[in-house]
Amino acid sequence: MTAATNGIDLTGLTAGPAQTWGAIRLVPLLRPSPITDLRLHARLYDPDELSVVHVEPRRAYVSYIPHAYVATWTTDATPAAAYGTQLHDPADTRAPSGIRLTFRRRLARREDRQRLRFLPLHLAMEGYLALQFGGPPIAWQEWTRDAVTRGLSPRVEAGYTGATIVGLDDALRVFEIHPDQCGMLLYVADALAAAFVVPHPADYRALHPTLLQDFYGELLFHYAHLYPAVPDFSSRLDDTRIASIADLRAQLAQVDAEWRTFHTGLADGLLAAGRLTVTPVQRMGRFTLARFLPAFDPDADNHIGETITDETGRLAYLKTFRLSAAQTRRGHLLSQLAASDWDLDATATALGTARDSLVQRLDRAGFGHLLRPDIIDACRRRARELRTKPVAGRGGTA
Incomplete structure (x- = not known):
């Protein structure tokens, strides 16, 4: 059952000092009290495979999927697809060049009672692609027969892997990981590209390199090329107001509060995103895996993503994808068509x-x-x- 919420709640996480590298700004998210009864680790897949995930009996999700996440909590006939256009001599009996296809069942699948395998970001993207996927519910005369019978099949969206974002590889390699870090806010040219949160600092250290394998929107790809560097903001203490250790502590606390306010303002497109439509996907003991869609406001930033929350609503896991302006327009048009029965x-x-x-x-x-x-x-x-x-x-x- 879907539900509506206002923005993403980062209660329990605090922003640490930002680090910059070229156009990349990374703001660490620190969790003083980590979640210990939910853990995430990566499962890498063959880089030469294209994955086909059977979502429903007559619907599939096809994508390059470099890795999956496995969540744990307490309580050879290989198919292939031809790659590109090839000229083949009829007398040549060799098989054409191809890439292997791997068929998987469901984007989120239980492997046992206390283990769930899910595909990060693909869970959210499939939810976006499925938006009004069935097409017109009424056979209005303006729509084609295929639109009425087949809906929007197939729907295709493109993204850029982190390896193609200029500077992201170097930034992830040189950025310091804080002892209590359980996530990060990633900015490209000070536009929020992605948010990533995990339950435990050990999970973050293990999954930090996978950020290079995730996919990002075209806006961030272009921003990284157009804006070679962003300013490195620094704070200064007012030495005229420091006469004791207590005064120094007060100044440091004020600077810390100013940093948190500054980074919260940068992330308003996600944290204060207005109405989000949240759809639960899987229950995991006291935790719930869900994905969300934005309101598709053409005048605001729009992010899709997925979360894991506990029974109190505290955020344990978060991963987001920023939609481009064109993707937002498509979502807006589909939402308006659905509201008017097409x-x-x-x-x-x-x-x-x-x-x-x-x-x-x-x-x-x-x-x-x-x-x-x-x-x-x-x-x-x-x-x-x-x-x-x-x-x-x-x-x-x-």
Whole structure:
């Protein structure tokens, strides 16, 4: 059952001093009291394999998956897929070049009573791809037969691995890991790229290198190229107000509070994200694995992700992915269509726009194949006529 919540609650975690490397800024998240009855460790997969995860009997999630997380708590006929376009001599009996396919069951699967294997970030991305995946619930005349019978299948989204983010490899290698560190906020050009939280400091030290194997949005990939460095903010103590050890402690406490406020402000796009739709995926003793979707506000930062929380709602695990502006627009359009039962006129009214404008937006967002071609052609023809219509009182064209 889905539920709504406001932002991500980082209660129990405190921000440590930030470290910068080029465009990368990493803010460690410290947990004074680690969670000891839930532990995470990585399970690496073959780097040459493409994984196919059977989500439902007629639905699958296909992606490159470098690793999985395994959560534990107390209480040879290998398929292959052809790689690229190949010219093959009919007389050549050798098999074409290919990459191995690995078929897995479910994105989150129990391995025994106290062990769960799940695919980090892919759990959240599958939830985003499944957004209104069934397509129009009513056979409105504007939608194609495939849109009504097959929905949005297939849906495809792209991301960039951490290895392609300029500077991230070096930053993760040289950044200091604090003794109590249980997570981090990763910024690229001071835009929040990802948040990562685990239950225990030992888990973080083990999983820190996997951040390079995770995938990130295109915004961060481009930011890392466009902004070679970010300023390294430093705090100064007011020596005129220090006359004793107590004064020094007070100054340090004030600086610490200012740092936490500063980093909380940078992460407002996630921590104060407004309405998040949270869907539980698996119960694990007193813990719950869930994924969340944002409100798809085009004027705000939007993050998808997954969490593990205990029975009190305390955050044990968090991993997020920042959607690009185009991905946010697609989510926004799908949400508005669903709210209006995919009625174009009703959706256009809800968005405060004209029907033709909505058709054009759907086409630009990559959903044009769902509409009948004559609907799009008529919309384009009217747009051309409007652009070439003479302006009253003037010669020539507008």
